[in-house]
Amino acid sequence: MKATPLLELRHVSYSYDKDRPALRDVSAAICPGERIAVLGNNGAGKSTFFLCCNGILRPQKGTVYLEGKTVTYQKQQLLRLREVVCLVFQDPDDQILASTVEAEISFGPMNLGLGIPQVSRRVEEALESMDLQEYRARPPHYLSGGEKKRVTIADILAMKPRLILFDEPTSSLDPQNTARLQQILGELSGRGMALMVATHDIEFAYAWARRVLVFHQGKLLADCSPREVFSNEALMEQVGLKKPILYAVSQAICAAKGVSLPRVLPKTIEEFPTFYKEMSE
Amino acid sequence: MMAELMVLIYRYIFLLLDSLYTMTTAAHARLGYRTYRSSWRSFAGIGSNLLTRAFAQAGRSFDAMEARGYDGEIRFLEREKPVKGLHVVWSAGMLAATALILMLERGVL
Numbered sequence: 001m002k003a004t005p006l007l008e009l010r011h012v013s014y015s016y017d018k019d020r021p022a023l024r025d026v027s028a029a030i031c032p033g034e035r036i037a038v039l040g041n042n043g044a045g046k047s048t049f050f051l052c053c054n055g056i057l058r059p060q061k062g063t064v065y066l067e068g069k070t071v072t073y074q075k076q077q078l079l080r081l082r083e084v085v086c087l088v089f090q091d092p093d094d095q096i097l098a099s100t101v102e103a104e105i106s107f108g109p110m111n112l113g114l115g116i117p118q119v120s121r122r123v124e125e126a127l128e129s130m131d132l133q134e135y136r137a138r139p140p141h142y143l144s145g146g147e148k149k150r151v152t153i154a155d156i157l158a159m160k161p162r163l164i165l166f167d168e169p170t171s172s173l174d175p176q177n178t179a180r181l182q183q184i185l186g187e188l189s190g191r192g193m194a195l196m197v198a199t200h201d202i203e204f205a206y207a208w209a210r211r212v213l214v215f216h217q218g219k220l221l222a223d224c225s226p227r228e229v230f231s232n233e234a235l236m237e238q239v240g241l242k243k244p245i246l247y248a249v250s251q252a253i254c255a256a257k258g259v260s261l262p263r264v265l266p267k268t269i270e271e272f273p274t275f276y277k278e279m280s281e
Numbered sequence: 282m283m284a285e286l287m288v289l290i291y292r293y294i295f296l297l298l299d300s301l302y303t304m305t306t307a308a309h310a311r312l313g314y315r316t317y318r319s320s321w322r323s324f325a326g327i328g329s330n331l332l333t334r335a336f337a338q339a340g341r342s343f344d345a346m347e348a349r350g351y352d353g354e355i356r357f358l359e360r361e362k363p364v365k366g367l368h369v370v371w372s373a374g375m376l377a378a379t380a381l382i383l384m385l386e387r388g389v390l
Binding site: 051054056075079082083086087089091093094095096097098099102103104106107108109110111112116119120123139140141155156159 | 355
């Protein structure tokens with residue numbers, strides 16, 4: 001892609017303590033509208049990577065660029081960075097701080113220095129997108145896990161960022177809420193937002209992402225399409241990732257028929273019957 | 282400043298109580314309250330755990346606030362709440378009661 005990346009990290013390293021670097025020489029560029037899944041085991045550096053993207057952590061080595069300009073970590077610049085790149089935390093209870101849903105969602109836009117009418121409008125829009133209108137006056141501690149997650153996403157939507165980072169969004173959700181979240185992610189990319197999702201859900205990453213980043217022990221081992229990642233057996237072995245079931249099944253069918261993998265593979269269970277029919281003919 | 286603190290305290294009291302409740306249940310589940318001695322030990326363990334957890338939580342919450350552009354001042358959208366007749370009656374009643382108590386105490390009446 002020739003366009004200026006929205007956010008770019010070049011040779012970024014960060015360590016919480018000296019002997020154990022959490023990020024080692026990571027470089028990646030994110031363009032508008034991308035759909036990126038970030039894979040890796042616990043402690044691989046995904047969360048640290050996100051915190052560096054959003055300016056919460058300042059890399060000890062390397063540089064972060066926002067829309068082509070170096071981030072210097074002055075107050076104004078940090079505010080600008082956090083306006084463009086927003087982070088949805090893994091645990092909603094870490095993120096939620098107000099005593100009503102409405103006040104909670106207004107926190108971000110208020111910090112952007114918008115006028116009251118504009119904040120009001122943004123809160124309203126965010127409530128509507130996350131289907132939370134009837135919860136507006138509720139205290140967050142009386143909401144369920146799935147509702148809290150939606151509140152934290154509404155928090156971020158109200159800031160109108162261009163890139164949203166999700167730190168393991170499905171880790172505390174039941175299957176129904178997970179499906180709903182995937183639908184939300186679809187809607188958001190439909191609006192042209194770039195999304196980057198850290199996840200352990202391989203099936204989701206395969207179905208949803210156009211690009212996959214694989215972290216292992218603080219290093220960025222792979223930055224390519226889902227298919228390239230999952231066909232790289234050595235990488236999968238090293239990182240301890242499993243293949244998505246649909247990919248493994250497609251592979252097995254092609255092997256049984258003695259044909260090479262076609263260019264387009266089924267990404268969802270709905271697409272599978274067509275693929276199977278084509279293969280059988 | 283005070284009002285901001287109140288908002289945060291109100292929010293985090295629930296998180297703290299939640300942790301306390303979970304830990305107490307976990308201690309019960311492992312017979313932590315079987316004897317007088319073990320009850321004290323569980324109590325002490327939970328107390329110290331709660332403190333470290335609170336510090337960790339504070340760190341994470343601060344990060345989350347910074348991530349949304351926190352600059353040292355906590356601002357929320359305030360809804361205008363219309364004053365109802367009942368509110369007026371209540372506050373007038375409270376004021377009158379306070380005045381009455383004061384007068385009784387000072388021996389004015």
